[in-house]
Amino acid sequence: MKIPLAPSAPHTVSGTNLEYARSHNRRAILETIRLNGQLTRADLARLTALTPQTVSNIVAELMDGGMLLAGEPMRDGARGQPAVPLRLNPDGAYAVGMQLDHQMLVALVLDLSGKTRARLETPVDRPAPVDAMPLIASLLERLKQESGLDWSRMLGLGLVMPGPFGVEGMTSVGPTTLPGWEGVDAAALSSKLGLPVLLEKDATAAAIGERLYGMASQLRNFVYLFVGGGLGAGLFLDGRLYTGGRRNAGEVGHMMVVPDGRPCECGNHGCLERYVSLQALYEALGVAGGPQATPEHLAERCVDAAGERWLDAAVGPLRQAINILESLLDVDAVVIGGLLPAHWQEALVARLHPLPLSVRNCSGERLRLGSAGRDVVALGAAALLVFDEFNPQYEALLKTGRR
Ligand SMILES: [Zn+2]
Incomplete structure (x- = not known):
């Protein structure tokens, strides 16, 4: 059978979204410095295949926003300008990762360099949202107090739990799921907790945790x-x-x-x-x-x-x-x-x-x-926010600049 084409259906081809490209390039720069420890602008241009001008623009933006720190200029022979080594400012941004499962709530704060700055855990018993929310809020408050970190640099909370999400008859049914979470979304959690929330499945967060901190x-x-x-x-x-x-x-x-x-x-x-x-x-x-x-x-x-x-x-x-x-x-x-x-x-x-x-x-x-160990999921949950190129909080931090 011949399937007729809709006469007015346009052939669409996605173009490069400029903001997406900027975010992607910014992530490439942050990630390259994170993996290498310390790099000059010339190193970055070489390793990311971006033009020197693009690298300079992004580096300037990241330095203004407090994400990068400059080291002592290094003179390379007699030629040219001294090269300035750049490294991540660990205190440039933070994210909280939380893993909620049937028996435990694990919470930690990750800094921009990927280091854990504070960690807490508390036992739970298959918590419904009504029981979990006060615990989550109180762990957030304790992390803030005990870490002593500047919370204005906080990108948000990555909250991770068993899936699947929003599937009638699957999400909250049976002993392998958590009860009562079928209608809960990130926007609702975010307005209750007063910071951006990213909701993710434990297995997905574990994959990113293993990629960043484990053998993958x-x-x-x-x-x-x-x-x-x-x-x-x-x-x-x-x-x-x-x-x-x-x-x-x-x-x-x-x-x-x-x-x-x-x-x-x-x-x-x-x-x-x-x-x-x-x-x-x-x-x-x-x-x-x-x-x-x-x-x-x-x-x-x-x-x-x-x-x-x-x-x-x-x-x-x-x-x-x-x-x-x-x-x-x-x-x-x-x-x-x-x-x-x-x-x-x-x-x-x-x-x-x-x-x-x-x-x-x-x-x-x-x-x-x-x-990657016991904390792989909570680490992955926080890392999703730290390394998420679409994170609008980055924009806010970069606009605000370092306080
Ligand atoms: Zn089944």
């Missing part, structure tokens, strides 16, 4: 499988995060991998997280819903016979999911991390080999363990 710094394409109460994936593709149309890309926990398999709270059968998640492990160990269903208890428990039974059930569905992800995305590696204690993670990964044939069969280490 050299990977341009990877999937981060975040084993939490449920299971999610952070997608880092072609050097950028991919979050999808409604920030729900990577909800692999509800990928149906076992035909007529275990029933899931979402209404389907055979969802991956019914096999690969802390909840599935707690069920296998007979502790689900009880006081021993915590990562801390798992950390003290060896992989016993009940643990082996969980591995037996988890490995098949997970191998299939890895095969699907590799075939679909052609990633350099699948990184496994999250809240599963190290010896459980290692036992799981050891069982996954040999992986089934896929397009990644030819090269490299296909499966890796995350190495």
Whole structure:
């Protein structure tokens, strides 16, 4: 059948948005200095492939806004102007990252150089927004007091929780989700807390945390499988995060991998997280819903016979999911991390080999363990704000200048 073209449909081609280009270039400069420590304008032009004039303009803007500091000029032989080394001003901007999960709220402040300046945590019990909001507000206030930092340089709060977001029948249903969050959006949180809020899924924040602070710094394409109460994936593709149309890309926990398999709270059968998640492990160990269903208890428990039974059930569905992800995305590696204690993670990964044939069969280490540590999610949450090229707060800080 021939599909008629709409006669008036224009052929649209997106142009380069000037503000986008400026933001992108600014991020490239900040990121290049962050990775190298100290660079001159000439170094920056060479490493970013931007023109010397563009570099000069952006550097001037960043210095006016207090984001960069200039060192002592260095004379290079007898020729030309002395070169001024530039470095990030750690106190140029800050962001708060918070990870809210079923049992813990972790909060930290990150500075522009990527260093943690203050950290707090408090236990929670599957908090609904009405319970979580006062805790979030009080941790913010304590971070502000205890860090002693200039809060006018604060870019905002990256708040991270299990997904998916805004999906009827999935967002707040079952033991792997948090109750009551289906209608909550970043704008509502922002007006309540009085600072910009970016809402993100734990797996996505973990991917950016692993990229900046863990073993994925050299990977341009990877999937981060975040084993939490449920299971999610952070997608880092072609050097950028991919979050999808409604920030729900990577909800692999509800990928149906076992035909007529275990029933899931979402209404389907055979969802991956019914096999690969802390909840599935707690069920296998007979502790689900009880006081021993915590990562801390798992950390003290060896992989016993009940643990082996969980591995037996988890490995098949997970191998299939890895095969699907590799075939679909052609990633350099699948990184496994999250809240599963190290010896459980290692036992799981050891069982996954040999992986089934896929397009990644030819090269490299296909499966890796995350190495950014317990705070990977909160770090990633804050980093999303510090390194987000669209962050309008940057504009505000740059206009205000250093106070
Ligand atoms: Zn499901």
